[in-house]
Amino acid sequence: MSELHNKSVADLAAMLKNKEVSAVEVATRFLARMGGNPHNAFLDINSEVTLAQAQASDEKIAKGTAGPLEGVPIAHKDIFVTKDFATTAGSKILKDYRSPFDATVVSKLREAGMVTLGKLNCDEFAMGSANENSAYGAVTNPWDTTRIPGGSSGGSSAAVAARLTPAATGTDTGGSIRQPAAFCGITGIKPTYGRASRYGMVAFASSLDQAGPMARSAEDCALLLSAMCGPDLDRDSTSLNVPQTEGEKKFGFSHLLRIDHGNKPLAAAGRDGGPLKIGYPREWLGGGSQVEFDSNAPTRRSEGTDIEVQRRIEEALAHYKSLGAELVEVSLPQAQLSIPVYYIVCAAEASSNLSRFDGVKFGHRAKEFSDLADMYQRTRSEGFGDEVKRRIMIGSYVLSHGYYDAYYLQAQKIRRMIAQDFQQAFAQCDVIAGPVAPTTAWKLGDKADDPVANYLADIFTLPASLAGLPCMSIPVGLGDMGMPVGMQLIGNYLQEAQLLNVAHRFQQFTEFHLVKPEGV
Amino acid sequence: MSLSSQDIDRLAQLSRLQFGPPAAERLLGQLNGFFEIVEQMRAVDTSGVVPMAHPVDAMQGLTLAIADADEYGMTLRLREDTVSETNQREANQRSAPAVERGLFLVPKVIE
Numbered sequence: 358m359s360e361l362h363n364k365s366v367a368d369l370a371a372m373l374k375n376k377e378v379s380a381v382e383v384a385t386r387f388l389a390r391m392g393g394n395p396h397n398a399f400l401d402i403n404s405e406v407t408l409a410q411a412q413a414s415d416e417k418i419a420k421g422t423a424g425p426l427e428g429v430p431i432a433h434k435d436i437f438v439t440k441d442f443a444t445t446a447g448s449k450i451l452k453d454y455r456s457p458f459d460a461t462v463v464s465k466l467r468e469a470g471m472v473t474l475g476k477l478n479c480d481e482f483a484m485g486s487a488n489e490n491s492a493y494g495a496v497t498n499p500w501d502t503t504r505i506p507g508g509s510s511g512g513s514s515a516a517v518a519a520r521l522t523p524a525a526t527g528t529d530t531g532g533s534i535r536q537p538a539a540f541c542g543i544t545g546i547k548p549t550y551g552r553a554s555r556y557g558m559v560a561f562a563s564s565l566d567q568a569g570p571m572a573r574s575a576e577d578c579a580l581l582l583s584a585m586c587g588p589d590l591d592r593d594s595t596s597l598n599v600p601q602t603e604g605e606k607k608f609g610f611s612h613l614l615r616i617d618h619g620n621k622p623l624a625a626a627g628r629d630g631g632p633l634k635i636g637y638p639r640e641w642l643g644g645g646s647q648v649e650f651d652s653n654a655p656t657r658r659s660e661g662t663d664i665e666v667q668r669r670i671e672e673a674l675a676h677y678k679s680l681g682a683e684l685v686e687v688s689l690p691q692a693q694l695s696i697p698v699y700y701i702v703c704a705a706e707a708s709s710n711l712s713r714f715d716g717v718k719f720g721h722r723a724k725e726f727s728d729l730a731d732m733y734q735r736t737r738s739e740g741f742g743d744e745v746k747r748r749i750m751i752g753s754y755v756l757s758h759g760y761y762d763a764y765y766l767q768a769q770k771i772r773r774m775i776a777q778d779f780q781q782a783f784a785q786c787d788v789i790a791g792p793v794a795p796t797t798a799w800k801l802g803d804k805a806d807d808p809v810a811n812y813l814a815d816i817f818t819l820p821a822s823l824a825g826l827p828c829m830s831i832p833v834g835l836g837d838m839g840m841p842v843g844m845q846l847i848g849n850y851l852q853e854a855q856l857l858n859v860a861h862r863f864q865q866f867t868e869f870h871l872v873k874p875e876g877v
Numbered sequence: 878m879s880l881s882s883q884d885i886d887r888l889a890q891l892s893r894l895q896f897g898p899p900a901a902e903r904l905l906g907q908l909n910g911f912f913e914i915v916e917q918m919r920a921v922d923t924s925g926v927v928p929m930a931h932p933v934d935a936m937q938g939l940t941l942a943i944a945d946a947d948e949y950g951m952t953l954r955l956r957e958d959t960v961s962e963t964n965q966r967e968a969n970q971r972s973a974p975a976v977e978r979g980l981f982l983v984p985k986v987i988e
Binding site (some may be wrong): 372454455456457478507549550551563564590591592594595597694696698699700701708712715716717718719720721724726728729730732733734735737738741746747749751752754757763764766767768769770771772773774776808809812813817823824826850851 | 888892893895896904908910917927928930932933954960965968971973984985986
């Protein structure tokens with residue numbers, strides 16, 4: 358039983374189904390590990406609620422009415438509203454807030470049988486890349502507690518890496534699932550924009566926000582993603598209603614993982630029945646790159662990417678070739694403009710979304726004020742942290758009269774050019790691979806006073822976010838100071854099953870995803 | 878171009894935020910640092926490019942025939958204009974800072 362916390366979601370689901378262990382036993386084990394709140398990963402824990410859910414799961418298992426993930430624990434990023442736990446979005450302005458309803462993602466995972474362990478720390482309103490913008494304190498990285506866990510889903514990545522939970526939800530607006538997954542050596546996927554309902558996700562940038570699972574393998578992520586996604590047409594106007602393929606109807610996003618393809622599993626996994634073609638954007642190659650392409654002549658460019666990060670990515674690509682994949686060079690010419698484009702679009706949307714926090718209908722209200730306008734100002738100035746205020750100010754600026762065309766509209770136009778770049782690249786390949794971040798996790802406080810330095814570190818995750826493409830991070834070994842390196846895989850719209858398959862084949866033949874932080 | 882401290886005052890007013898003099902000055906430096914990296918974007922020729930407001934728009938006609946776009950939710954839609962929620966005033970007001978007899982309380986607006 359001591360090894361229960363090292364079991365995968367798939368294993369736990371099978372053990373629970375076969376009654377080798379009860380949901381209450383599993384929940385109790387994880388609640389014990391969460392005691393003392395290691396890494397400051399959790400913002401709300403309520404063992405009574407958790408154990409009651411586990412009890413209900415055990416009854417369903419006994420009656421034979423269990424869901425596919427019945428009794429398996431999960432913890433939710435504090436961006437998802439929950440009836441039974443407080444929801445703060447990492448902000449002081451929502452301290453002690455209780456939602457009258459559950460987010461669609463939360464209720465779907467509960468319907469699948471999952472037991473909620475609690476709510477996970479994150480950057481305030483998911484704005485950040487280090488989890489240092491939480492009003493409730495930074496989260497530490499289980500691999501090195503003097504380092505950040507990544508952000509904004511930093512509580513999620515730390516909790517999964519430290520085996521405080523087998524799985525967590527995250528949200529990804531500009532990399533907030535992929536980057537913390539990479540920094541903590543776990544696996545995470547952001548699906549196509551519109552796959553998971555945004556109903557009950559505290560809104561940051563509505564045209565970018567998307568929910569996804571974070572766990573320790575692609576296999577687990579496929580199970581979780583299948584349970585999370587689905588049309589929510591009356592509650593989310595951007596929810597997709599795409600018909601499922603025959604395979605998806607039966608096994609969700611896991612359907613391609615179930616087939617045995619021998620030891621060259623990608624040799625016939627391309628969309629034309631040939632080898633899977635992995636595209637590597639030439640703009641993402643670091644200096645001194647040794648990547649050997651199967652076609653085209655690569656143009657080498659020097660970037661600010663760590664040499665160790667670059668090496669791990671190249672080794673992973675070489676491994677992919679041994680699995681039968683082909684490596685082709687592609688180009689994303691406008692991708693380097695993603696930083697200004699993203700930070701203009703997200704700030705504009707944030708300034709609009711966050712106007713609802715006025716101290717009237719919910720959340721914090723300033724104690725002293727002279728009139729209504731003063732109450733709004735004091736409430737917001739007290740309740741929001743520095744990064745949130747910065748983005749609201751940038752948003753107000755780029756949306757204001759005289760600047761709208763030059764900034765906001767121009768950003769939206771380049772956003773389309775970036776999305777079109779991807780379509781040109783996908784004409785030559787099935788998936789795109791590259792780094793998740795230019796470095797491994799940095800030291801706590803290193804970039805805390807330099808917002809632009811934080812923004813620049815998002816260079817590899819922003820393009821797929823702007824285009825709305827499904828994308829994920831898988832561990833590919835350790836870099837400087839023994840910190841994990843993540844490789845990013847990007848698929849075309851709605852290709853989650855294939856993306857997860859590509860990640861799973863790598864994990865079938867490697868053990869990077871099994872490596873744990875010391876002492877866990 | 879760069880922002881001035883008057884711009885910060887105006888934007889703070891628009892954003893319903895207040896900054897003391899040291900915070901306003903720090904913010905001015907940070908925003909100007911950000912708008913420096915924005916400059917490269919302004920030089921791009923985007924004539925004829927239709928602005929992209931959300932990714933669902935970019936998916937239209939790419940993965941599916943355009944004729945199917947409506948059916949699959951590839952265009953933004955409105956739900957039927959019918960009552961779908963029941964009255965839950967009490968639950969909805971539970972987290973409000975000041976409520977009396979089912980009403981949200983705010984400072985006096987009209988003298």
